[in-house]
Structures are given as C-alpha cells and as structure tokens.
Amino acid sequence: MDKHLFADNILNWYAKNKRDLPWRHTKDPYFIWLSEVILQQTRVKQGLPYYEKFVETYPTVKDLAEADEQSVLRLWQGLGYYSRARNLHAAAKFVHQELADKFPASYQELLKMKGVGKYTASAIASFAYNEKVEVVDGNVFRVLARVFGIATDIASHQGAKEFDALAKSLLPDEQTDEYNQGMMEFGALQCTPQKPNCMYCPMQSGCVAFQQGKQKELPVKIKKLKIKNRYFHYLIFEYQKNDEVFLGMKQRVGKDIWSGLYDFWLEEKSALQNTEALMGESDWAKELTEEWVISKESVAYKHILTHQRIQATFHHIQVPVSQTDQEFFKDLHFFKLDEIVDLPKPVLIDNYLNKNFF
Ligand code: SF4
Structure with missing residues (x-):
C-alpha cells in the first residue's frame, strides 16, 4: 500500500473513531508519561481510574517526586508490575532534583528517565512535542504485519528491526502525533487480535492479510510465555x-x-x-x-x-x-x-x- 494512502487512512479513521480519553486533551508531557506508564500491560478501562487518581493526587511531577514511595505504591495497588510504580517515582525524583522540574523535551532526553524505554520515550516525544518518531507497540506490530503481509516473528530481533524501519518509513511529515495515536487506536479498536473488523475497514483493498485471508496468522509471534x-x-x-x-x-x-x-x-x-x-x-x-x-x-x-x-x-x-x-x-x-x-x-x-x- 502506498505510504501516503496508508497515513491518510489512519488519520481519517482516527478523526472519526478515537475514544475520548483525558490524556488526549493535554500536551503536558507529565500527564502523557503517567498515562503511558499506567497503560503498559493494562487495558484502558482498567487504567483510566488509576490515571485519574494519580493526576488528582500528584498534579505535578514535583508532587509525585515529593511523595513517599509507600503512598505511591498504595495508589498503584491492583495494577500489578509494581516496578513500574517504583520507576515512576524514581524518574519523578530525577526530574525534580536533577532537572529542576523541567520535563525532558526530546526522545533522547526522555530515555534518561528510569523505566522509560524506546516505546515510552517515542510516545511522549510524539504526543507531547510532535517529534517525528515512530511509536511501535503491540497494536502497531499487528496492523503493519497484516496490511503489509509481513510474517517475520515480531518477538525476534530481526522482527523488531524490520517493523521499526517500516514504521519509520511510513511516518507522515505532519500530524505525526495524531498519526501515531491513530495507529495504536486503529490496532486497539479496528484491527483487533481476534476479530478484526475487515468488513468496514478503510485498508481493506490494500491489506495483504485481508486479501489472502491471513488475519489469524499475522502477526507471527513465536516466543511463548513460560508460566x-x-x-x-x-x-x-x-x-x-x-x-x-x-x-x-x-x-x-x-x-x-x-x-x-x-x-x-x-x-x-x-x-x-x-x-x-x-x-x-x-x-x-x-x-x-x-x-x-x-x-x-x-x-x-x-x-x-x-x-x-x-x-x-x-x-x-x-x-x-x-x-x-x-x-x-x-x-x-x-x-x-x-x-x-x-x-x-x-x-x-x-x-x-x-x-x-x-
Ligand atoms: S482489512 Fe482487516 S486485517 Fe486488514 S487492516 Fe483492516 S481490519 Fe486489519
């Protein structure tokens, strides 16, 4: 599928279908960071009340930095993966103490925060600062694998490189913040893991998975979780x-x-x-x-x-x-x-x- 058509499809679809979520009404990197950390491994419905509690209890990064760890963990209780909460607190202290409350303002600077990896840094840089960086999460892997018919294992090193390069090449020159959010939302609501809504999909005519009936086979993820x-x-x-x-x-x-x-x-x-x-x-x-x-x-x-x-x-x-x-x-x-x-x-x-x- 042509790069421009792909981006237009995503942007148009997003404008019509996006969910009204509080972190989409802000450009404040602190709030966007909170939402991204809370939503890792967590569904929006479950994460939303936690986001609201954190914003209310700690309205600034300084407030979060000055809280004691026990209170932060107490507020986080029930979300699981508690290292996220500890990293969140440590990173808030870093911004408060080392950067005088000035939130890092680029992808590279964001990576210096504890617990902020490539995905989170690019999401904050894109959504808050409109920096032209690709955001690749599980939803994006799925959309790209299906539309472009890519069968490389998304859990492999090779897969990460290949999908990252493709995502980068597809980035439009403008509205990258809306586009990146649109990609993730499209994967979450339209091109879902089990029942993609292919019948009413703007990608249909150019989607390899749809044309070849491979929606169930793509994306390929070989690594199995060991329980x-x-x-x-x-x-x-x-x-x-x-x-x-x-x-x-x-x-x-x-x-x-x-x-x-x-x-x-x-x-x-x-x-x-x-x-x-x-x-x-x-x-x-x-x-x-x-x-x-x-x-x-x-x-x-x-x-x-x-x-x-x-x-x-x-x-x-x-x-x-x-x-x-x-x-x-x-x-x-x-x-x-x-x-x-x-x-x-x-x-x-x-x-x-x-x-x-x-
Ligand atoms: S046609 Fe189906 S598989 Fe292809 S992008 Fe749309 S929802 Fe996903």
Missing part, C-alpha cells in the same frame, strides 16, 4: 491487645514480584502443603511453644500473573504478645488492622484481609 507455578504458604502471626488485633507483616525486598509491598511471613515450597506438613520442614516450627495456637488454615487461593501462577494458603497462628519481641520476629512488623488498611499490598493479600479481617 511458572509457585506455591506460597503465608503464616499470619497475630495477637490481641486491648481488644485490638495485630498482624505480623513484612515488607518485600529484592527483585522478586511485589517488591516494596507488604505481605505476611512467607514460606515458599515446591507444592502446596497443609500446616502439619509445613511444620515438619520449616524452621519456624522449632520456635513453636505451647502458647502458640494454630487457629486456622485457609483453602488454596489462586492468583494469576502474566508469567506466574500462584497458589497460596494462609495459616493463622496466635502468639502471646509477650513473645513477639523475640529475635525470631525481628523481620516482622506488627500492625493494628486500621494501620494495615493504608499499607501497599498485593491484591492477593488485600483480598484475603478483606474477607477475613475487615
């Missing part, structure tokens, strides 16, 4: 004092999922076990005195992440308050229930708490 099964046994150490319930919680650290969020004492094993079997091979059981009471064991909860399938059980253990200051509990912090409400927590933990304590 890892994990088995979590959470020990909920709890005690009561002055009619208040206290639970032992731990802030997660390191490179594993949910870093920075709070959960309970975790024993991870290669399969699910009941409390008795768990005690047989765990160090904590050696500490068990007669005063510790195992009061409840939950059913197994399933929690699915993109690369991981987690099954979790919760084991409630009542401990006397007099024993909670011993060395064994040094990594736990005992919180009152109303304090726990404000902690950033994985959805799995939040749901369990809501069901059992609130």
Whole structure:
C-alpha cells in the first residue's frame, strides 16, 4: 500500500473513531508519561481510574517526586508490575532534583528517565512535542504485519528491526502525533487480535492479510510465555491487645514480584502443603511453644500473573504478645488492622484481609 494512502487512512479513521480519553486533551508531557506508564500491560478501562487518581493526587511531577514511595505504591495497588510504580517515582525524583522540574523535551532526553524505554520515550516525544518518531507497540506490530503481509516473528530481533524501519518509513511529515495515536487506536479498536473488523475497514483493498485471508496468522509471534507455578504458604502471626488485633507483616525486598509491598511471613515450597506438613520442614516450627495456637488454615487461593501462577494458603497462628519481641520476629512488623488498611499490598493479600479481617 502506498505510504501516503496508508497515513491518510489512519488519520481519517482516527478523526472519526478515537475514544475520548483525558490524556488526549493535554500536551503536558507529565500527564502523557503517567498515562503511558499506567497503560503498559493494562487495558484502558482498567487504567483510566488509576490515571485519574494519580493526576488528582500528584498534579505535578514535583508532587509525585515529593511523595513517599509507600503512598505511591498504595495508589498503584491492583495494577500489578509494581516496578513500574517504583520507576515512576524514581524518574519523578530525577526530574525534580536533577532537572529542576523541567520535563525532558526530546526522545533522547526522555530515555534518561528510569523505566522509560524506546516505546515510552517515542510516545511522549510524539504526543507531547510532535517529534517525528515512530511509536511501535503491540497494536502497531499487528496492523503493519497484516496490511503489509509481513510474517517475520515480531518477538525476534530481526522482527523488531524490520517493523521499526517500516514504521519509520511510513511516518507522515505532519500530524505525526495524531498519526501515531491513530495507529495504536486503529490496532486497539479496528484491527483487533481476534476479530478484526475487515468488513468496514478503510485498508481493506490494500491489506495483504485481508486479501489472502491471513488475519489469524499475522502477526507471527513465536516466543511463548513460560508460566511458572509457585506455591506460597503465608503464616499470619497475630495477637490481641486491648481488644485490638495485630498482624505480623513484612515488607518485600529484592527483585522478586511485589517488591516494596507488604505481605505476611512467607514460606515458599515446591507444592502446596497443609500446616502439619509445613511444620515438619520449616524452621519456624522449632520456635513453636505451647502458647502458640494454630487457629486456622485457609483453602488454596489462586492468583494469576502474566508469567506466574500462584497458589497460596494462609495459616493463622496466635502468639502471646509477650513473645513477639523475640529475635525470631525481628523481620516482622506488627500492625493494628486500621494501620494495615493504608499499607501497599498485593491484591492477593488485600483480598484475603478483606474477607477475613475487615
Ligand atoms: S482489512 Fe482487516 S486485517 Fe486488514 S487492516 Fe483492516 S481490519 Fe486489519
């Protein structure tokens, strides 16, 4: 298909079909950056309320930079991929402290922000500054693969190079911001993964996939996601004092999922076990005195992440308050229930708490 016709089709289609979304009414790079980070791996419908919460709570990059990480994670709670929230916060601090709140104003400068890769930098540069850079996300891969009939694996290095070069060659000289947004929107609404609306598509006469009936085969993505099964046994150490319930919680650290969020004492094993079997091979059981009471064991909860399938059980253990200051509990912090409400927590933990304590 001719380059000019392709761009005209996208621009015309976008003018008629674009969704009315708040980040499309602004040229402020801070808001556009927020929307792009929130929408990575997230559908618009799910991401929209988070965008609104962030804009309201942190109306400027300075406000976000000056917030404490725990509050940022709490606001992010439920969106998953928490490293995005931590990077967002770190990048806001960078803009505030190193650049005196002046948001980077070009593709190259944007790349210096933590968590901002090629895609996000080009999206911000294009949408906020109308810089002539191609934006290639999953939607764009699909549209290009189908219209131009390209069967190169989009997950391969060669595929990335080929699609990037094609996207660059198709960029119109003007309205690149509208064009890039139009490409992504066209992939999201018209040329969708499962049921592309070919019958009412302006690309129809020049689309290779439509002409050859290859919509289901394109794009080609060979890399398969490896799903890892994990088995979590959470020990909920709890005690009561002055009619208040206290639970032992731990802030997660390191490179594993949910870093920075709070959960309970975790024993991870290669399969699910009941409390008795768990005690047989765990160090904590050696500490068990007669005063510790195992009061409840939950059913197994399933929690699915993109690369991981987690099954979790919760084991409630009542401990006397007099024993909670011993060395064994040094990594736990005992919180009152109303304090726990404000902690950033994985959805799995939040749901369990809501069901059992609130
Ligand atoms: S004709 Fe079908 S496959 Fe081709 S661009 Fe349009 S919706 Fe996508």
